[in-house]
Amino acid sequence: MTSEQATYARVIRRETHSPRSGLAIVLAVILILVCAWLGTEIVLALLGRPALLVAPVDMGRGVVAIGRYPTVPVIIAGVIVAIIGLILVVVSVSAGRRARHVLPSQRSAIVVDDEVIASALARQASYAGNIDPDDVEVRVSRRSASVRIRPTSGQSVDKDAIEHAVTEMLERYQTAPALHARVSVQKEAKVGA
Structure with a gap:
């Protein structure tokens, strides 16, 4: 070293x-x-x-x-x-x-706050599911990222597409310790405006 x-x-x-x-x-x-x-x-x-x-x-x-x-x-x-x-x-x-994860790098030390990772995952989930970003809530803990989606009433959500997109993003990040995604769609939808 x-x-x-x-x-x-x-x-x-x-x-x-x-x-x-x-x-x-x-x-x-x-x-x-x-x-x-x-x-x-x-x-x-x-x-x-x-x-x-x-x-x-x-x-x-x-x-x-x-x-x-x-x-x-x-x-x-x-x-x-x-x-x-x-x-x-x-x-x-x-x-x-602390609520932080390390990203791999050969040339520097990269430490990312869990809230930044949660924000990026929420944006990715909203793009992948074609839903409003306000309908996505992400919590990042030491080993997992929990993505909760509360869709607008009458809107269908493709849970598999969202889970695939979020998992792919976490694999690209290669955080240490590694994060595993859990996606859940709430049964009670919110009323659309």
């Missing part, structure tokens, strides 16, 4: 995956607030003042005496903390995904 290709791969990765900085900032703020609260409680205890919520001595006694508490609430609290921890680990390890 040349340095140019490595640069393109890095750009593509950055543009198609979302960072976890938002979650990291929220967790850091929560941790800072907890540490500030604990520090305030310790200072208040050293000055002989009443605690804001719980005195540090009482917190320590509560942790030491956890075996004397009823078992069910302690287990429930432990399960809740474990689930929150598991969710945070999964979120931190898994990559976030």
Whole structure:
């Protein structure tokens, strides 16, 4: 892999995956607030003042005496903390995904927003079916493109022609990850103007 290709791969990765900085900032703020609260409680205890919520001595006694508490609430609290921890680990390890796809190119990095692909597929479906573009709704997800057609009353729609045109367009695009088209025609037609 040349340095140019490595640069393109890095750009593509950055543009198609979302960072976890938002979650990291929220967790850091929560941790800072907890540490500030604990520090305030310790200072208040050293000055002989009443605690804001719980005195540090009482917190320590509560942790030491956890075996004397009823078992069910302690287990429930432990399960809740474990689930929150598991969710945070999964979120931190898994990559976030932006609504974008990559198009093949030897000379550059091409990243296309899913809305652009949806717009092109809607236009292609309206041309292939000889229907109004407002009658076509397209949603693009990670692996599929869903084309929904709501024809005007009294107008017939050739679903196979539309499906062929949309599939052919997706094959030309060669998106990564690959998209598969699903075309559906609603039974309830809208009233023509």
